[in-house]
Amino acid sequence: MSDITVIVTEVINQAGVVYLKERGVNVIELPPGSTEETLAGLIAGADGLITRGSIKITREMMESSPRLKSVGVHGIGCDHVDLVAARELGKGVCNTPDAVTVSVAEMALAMTLALLRNVVSADKAVRAGEWKRKYGDLIGVELAGMKVGIIGMGRIGKATAVRMQAFGAKISYWSRTRKPGLEEELGFKWMELDDLVRESELISLHIPVTPETRKIIDARRIQSMRDGAYIVNTARGKVIDEEAMIEALRSGRVKGAALDVFEDEPLSTDSPLCAMDNVILTPHLSASNVEGMIRMAVQVAEGVLKTINGGTPDNPVVNP
8 A cells, every 4th residue: 555645734643643654655744834835735646635624625725636535634623624625526525523522522621610610810810919819700600500501412512511411510402403312311401592592501512613503603692692601612613703702701791701712713812802801712722632632643544544445434524
């Protein structure tokens, strides 16, 4: 298989690279900071790509490489890949939805607890010698007993809901596909989206970006939230109207937000979010732990190689 070449467009755990090299694949790892132009100069010789999202995989790129058979997404979201073009050009696309379920669910829980208990602000207060703030604005609230609305009850949504339920949260959910089995097994309550947004004390988002979900939490729905609600987003930034959320954070209708994803990434330091004390910001970090990164790297390598060799990957997004 030495005639097979796979380009890794962004840094991944070496376990995935080793997996390919042990099977005779020629692996080209682009250096950090590479751009679409860097990839465009090499893609004609590639049988497969492994991509994380910073470099867009466009129609023009795919058209310029008749040899290309597979695009593997290191993670879940495929919004940086032109899936319509891949389908029309016969390029396979696969991702790794199972690899990061625990990783993202744990991050969503961590961000939730940090938000409700003002952990980041408390850390800053201690460092600034503001110990007495513990009697004032640093007083938090409990997750136990809180009405939590989960938007998107897929793998990660379910894993997050189970963890929050273990803390005593009352779980309701909306999903494009209703899950009666989960309702019966775990006691989750399904609600219409508008009702869920209106009644939840905390909303946690776990949906991909599609034409239907883009800004699904829009200005109207944000205005319908109960005063003092919280938002946690570890999904995709574009599922929320960021400008409307910022205004709600300013007014206090939304008491606080924990955000790992943003409408435009990386988030500009000029964003109003960076100046808000009631917001926790992390750099699209939910899938970034050691175990999850190893699983993603190996699984995406497996999927890409399987597709190149004419097989079907475990998690096809577009079949060649």
